[in-house]
Amino acid sequence: MSEHVRPRSRIQQKNRQIILDAALREFAARGFAGTTIDQISEAARLSKPNVLYYFASKEAIYSQLLETLLDLWLAPLHIMDPAGEPKEQILAYMHSKLALSRDFPQESRLFANEILQGAPRLEAILGGLRALVEEKAAVIAQWMEEGRIARVDPHHLIISIWALTQHYADFEIQIARFSAPIARLSTKRAPF
Amino acid sequence: MSEHVRPRSRIQQKNRQIILDAALREFAARGFAGTTIDQISEAARLSKPNVLYYFASKEAIYSQLLETLLDLWLAPLHIMDPAGEPKEQILAYMHSKLALSRDFPQESRLFANEILQGAPRLEAILGGLRALVEEKAAVIAQWMEEGRIARVDPHHLIISIWALTQHYADFEIQIARFSAPIARLSTKRAPF
Amino acid sequence: MSEHVRPRSRIQQKNRQIILDAALREFAARGFAGTTIDQISEAARLSKPNVLYYFASKEAIYSQLLETLLDLWLAPLHIMDPAGEPKEQILAYMHSKLALSRDFPQESRLFANEILQGAPRLEAILGGLRALVEEKAAVIAQWMEEGRIARVDPHHLIISIWALTQHYADFEIQIARFSAPIARLSTKRAPF
Amino acid sequence: MSEHVRPRSRIQQKNRQIILDAALREFAARGFAGTTIDQISEAARLSKPNVLYYFASKEAIYSQLLETLLDLWLAPLHIMDPAGEPKEQILAYMHSKLALSRDFPQESRLFANEILQGAPRLEAILGGLRALVEEKAAVIAQWMEEGRIARVDPHHLIISIWALTQHYADFEIQIARFSAPIARLSTKRAPF
DNA sequence: TATGAATGAGTTTTCATTCAT
């Protein structure tokens, strides 16, 4: 990832970050195609050419964002410990993922947007994602082998949790619209 | 909105439908901003001015699509019968919603896209949605009052099911990418 | 070349030609990079988007121009008849080429410009050129074999004539500048 | 123009030369408009502002280049000696000019490029050129008067040689393309 | 001297929409 990044000056670092922050807000709000460099540059309070001085193109900003975001987004999966108690571990993953979606709704939305478009710019990066998921699916499968949890498709389980948790952020507005009083996320137990 | 629809000729009807079908494919694939009228007209095999003869603008096509789609999308909620067995009814809703997401992935994606952008064009329409959700939330709340199902936030429950089921279609690619062999959707029971 | 060109309307044909004519003037005067679409559209008295309605890009206009021009530019070589008298044939080629450079100075300049830049967009097209040159070089070589003309490198001969004749057009200004009274092109005989 | 050149430090001199060398390569390859300061500064391995520290503008670099180049380019004409044998003198000029075009192909191309564009920046400088040409044309005319060489337009003769020789460099690529095995330049004798 | 940072003024291109037939 950071194999050979040439050093950047203080101000370089700072402005790049300002741009990425602004771009995240804008891309998360209106997607890649719906966002203009003008909007980003205005949000970053930099001139448009200056934004393009730091990033070669709109695509470059977006890709950089995705790449940066991916590490963060995979983090919760790392939590699951094969040596731990299955139920505990899975709940830990869920909580972690929930917290992530709750705390980083924009990142979540950016990711959701990209996936919805068919992940045109995420192809390469997703390879690493798959490996990690397979690893954790194997852990779950092992638990099933040992009879420690009921048998379901491990991938299914991971994805269900992913989907459920991510949705709280991605579909924030949708949710807000038809359920004013959502108190706190509680995963205490299934309703039946 | 559609209070006073002037009558349309056979060919009118047909071409409008062709355009909407084409637009659904395109919008679902790349969102509103990412789709051009050119792409729609090409997909519809009609000339661009002709597309705009049937619909006043790109927005008009999109809005029409959303409006048409909404009825379909709310349908599963209607299934829940207050007089029925709660568990049965809820599972019926889930199955119905799952089937919908599975059978209409493009519609699902269109909807997801719109929601992700903050539903800028869905404001008006969503009023009806909320009413229906409230109605069904009340049904679930009633079941809880009667001690027939465990207590959780009813809105939560509805949304969780919505989110979980919709995700199978919306995030089709994401899912396909890290779990090649997803057999069949099975909601038999929780893993633990 | 014209294997499968879709038919164009009258006005299409006309405007395409107007654009190509204008572009020839502009490109010949200032080269590819030195010419803007604005200049072309102004010279063609068409709006800029309209120019791009007929040609996909500035490159497309330029390439079309080169391709169209090439046939014209190769024509003189066709003149050389293997069965004729060598000296006569070669002089015929020279006269033909001279006339071409004289009568089509802009085309000549366009071509010269492209070649000077290293023919970046002529690669493919030049294949055909080489074949024709080889054919005529063979004719000349044959004449040499038969002892009908002195031995020199046939390619050399062709190129020398090409260069000499083309220069009268390409370097028109240069020539005009230091020799006011160039009477008429006369290739009567060598000065010594 | 260069009446009052302020003294430059060693490093000044050196960097100016580095820039001019780089600029020559770039301008010769893609012409004035087709070349960016970025390309020049990269080729010179200097920062862009530093390049503009040594030369006021892109134009300034280019003009300086032309001016420097002109002396070199006129040199061959000086060779022709009115007192010498006409044929010998003319051949000496040809050889000299040929050698120049062969040995300085980039300079040759730069000049050709400028001339092709109508010599917009060479106006002033060309005055001197004309004078020299006139002088040598007079020499040739004198030879004709004396019956020492056949009568042709002297300007013509000079230009023909100029054109023919320069072309070997300017149109290097064109030539290379349709005559792979050009051995050596031989001006031994006319083919007929 | 030297250069990272910044930008105004273009330049190419895109695209929703309109015109004319």
Add this chain to the structure above:
DNA sequence: GATGAATGAAAACTCATTCAT
């Protein structure tokens, strides 16, 4: 109804040049 032609407005860059240090 249908479509080829046309365009204004915007969007994504590009680039010579300047600023600040």
